[in-house]
Amino acid sequence: MEKTLVVEMKNITKRFPGVVANEDVTLQLHKGEVLALLGENGAGKSTLMNMLVGLYRPDEGEIYVNGKHVIINSPQDSMALGIGMIHQEFMLVGNLTVAENIILGLKDLPTVPPISEINEKIIELSKKYDLKVDPTRLVETLTVGEQQRVEILKLLYRGADILILDEPTAVLTPKESQELNKILKKMLSEGKSAIFITHKMIEVLEFSETLMVLRKGKCVGIKPTASIKELSEIANLMVGRPVLFELEKGPFKPGKVRVELKNVSVNSKTHTRKTLDSISFTIRSGEILGIAGVAGNGQQPLSEVITGLMRVNSGSIIIDGEDYTNKTPLQIIKAGVSHIPADRGRMGIVGDMSVGENLSMKKYRTQELSNHHMINKSKVRQFASNLIQKFVIKTPTQFTSAKFLSGGNIQKTILAREINSCKGILIAVYPSRGLDVGAIESVRQNIIAQRDRGSAVLLVSEELDELRTVCDRIAVMFEGRIMDIMDAQDASTEKIGLLMAGVERSEECDS
């Protein structure tokens, strides 16, 4: 059977000041098919899709939809062509209802929208596709999974038959991802087509028929998914060189207890459920304790109570045998705790300050870099250039503002500063989130090196692969509680997945 082409983007080039985001990219999507679009961060996947939905306009090249040459100037143009996109950050308005979000921006809406008719139509659609959601609820009261259903409903309501999904599973539990897969399959069976952006390689195999890899704005490969035998094939295409999947890791030799949490609880300001509910665990030197869980189940507050950024309502935090409950961040830094925060842009660096200044931010108070309240500039310069070399930070000079670096190099800057000042305890929160394969590899290797040198490490992550390869023990969090703590080699994806979704809570928590 001849496949019909629904979307064809021909020789697309898009330039932004200083960078070429897409260069001579040609993309073809067939009817009833899923095309996986892969690539590292900054490879130009989102830019390419934003041109298809009319947020950007290509500098060169042509777009054909259903065989017709089209010019897409705005999201309304693309909607009229039946193209709809689910963005990585959901495009929803929190204080509007589900129904209001779904009809937002529709052109043929009457001045006073008949809200009850609309609600009925939404309920009908949600029954048909098994997308359970109440159209009268405010979006801000929905869970992330429900919000994604609203996004899908939005596309269905508009009658979109070309769907673009930008990393749709990043925020979902494994079970929710499976459901999404089912819904997608159903939509495809009705003749809709989809482009699926991701950098999780396993999903490519599960979801797609064809895959297309972008690197540095250029298309470096289009293959039928069925022809892929090894994941490393895709990874090598994405990075352009062979990637280490096995990390070098020394034997597990735990030492004395460095950090101990005893029944730590934090009350929530907005919910009756506690933000942290009676958390207890220990981290020994030479050990990496992983924290698994869907984002927003208390991982971030957990890292913040240990680093002194959030106050504890009950329980105690003991570092090297001394009570550090509700001490200030500076006292905790002095006790030897280093912190790689989740939000690197806001909590990890000062964007407008130079790379060198950012690197010295934990040491400038000490004799090493300053003397009698005066910062010794030449020492700082020497210190910074050493770290830049050692951690291979790609920056034009150490005087460049940190905000101009790529995400991976910003993370390396933070890592360099924290590891340099680390006195044996490292709290790393989503350290590889949003980084490309090459940078992830270097971040993980650095964290393992810390552990091999005898540090106690807490690693919060949502990547099960990362937790299993990097950590020694894994704790799973759900709704502020620790569901279970297990050895990394015993942790199967299914077991962690179920615990992350809140089922099968073990009776006793290992402490």
Add this chain to the structure above:
Amino acid sequence: MNSLDLITKLLAATLAMGTSLTYATLGEVFTEKSGVLNLGLEGTMLMGALSGFAVTFHTQSLMLGVIIAMLTGGLFSLIHAFLTISLRSNQVVTGLSITMFGTGLANFLGKRLGPVENNLNLVGLNLAAKFENIQIPLLHKIPVIGAFFDVSILTYLLYILLPLSWYFMYKTKHGLTLRSVGEAPRTAAAMGINVNKTRYIYTVLGGFFAGVGGAALSLSFTPSWNDSMTGGIGWIAIALVIFSAWNPARVAIGTLVFGGITSLQFFLQAAGFKMVIPVQFLAIAPYFITVVTLIIMTINSIKNKGSFASPSALGTPFAIDEK
């Protein structure tokens, strides 16, 4: 004078006083709902008051005065819109500059647009006619409530505008567009809404209302022109926007309360009500109570929901290619 009469009189004064405040607040609700904070309100109102008075004085036409005041207010807000939306300047700084510019320009023009006989000065002149109160037959005789049916055309207009604004904002598709633009502009843009155009429209609309609010002072409440005659009403309006939680339906409550406090203070002063509290204290009472109310409301909203119901994108410029 019995107490019922007194209350009726007080209410009448409150309505007269609150009219200007309500126009300004309602306009600012629209502007802020779209994500633009216009602190230029005080200056914009004063320009409205001046232009309305000057036009009416020279043409004897109240209607023309109000229309010119409205257009002047719109023009001033257009400056704000251009600077903050197109040039993406800081909304707070720009708004403060607009207030200073508007105040200075209005006071200056007040000494230049008058008749030659009065040294070109508008201060101290009277209008041939002002917006008189219109009594609705029978209804105005009801004690207390009657005060609502013995007001000027500008106030009657508000009885229509307030519910209409609420309906517009929460029931029509244009209202949906407006709310989404102030709440999540990126989302709105992805849904095909022109964010900046929407913000221009409602910033200028807010200016129209502010201009009429100014004219309500100089053509109806105190039919005259005086330097800086708005006397901080623009600032109170900005506080009242928060008090009304950006909901047109609640604007009237806020303006009645604050208008009431102000007129009560006039009443007590006029009645020669000798109290331990000095007159100066009464004069600051409305402002003081504004501060206290805001503190209480903020504490309450922290306790209940965790955040103010303010539009999330209030005060931030928007461009699609910026994250």
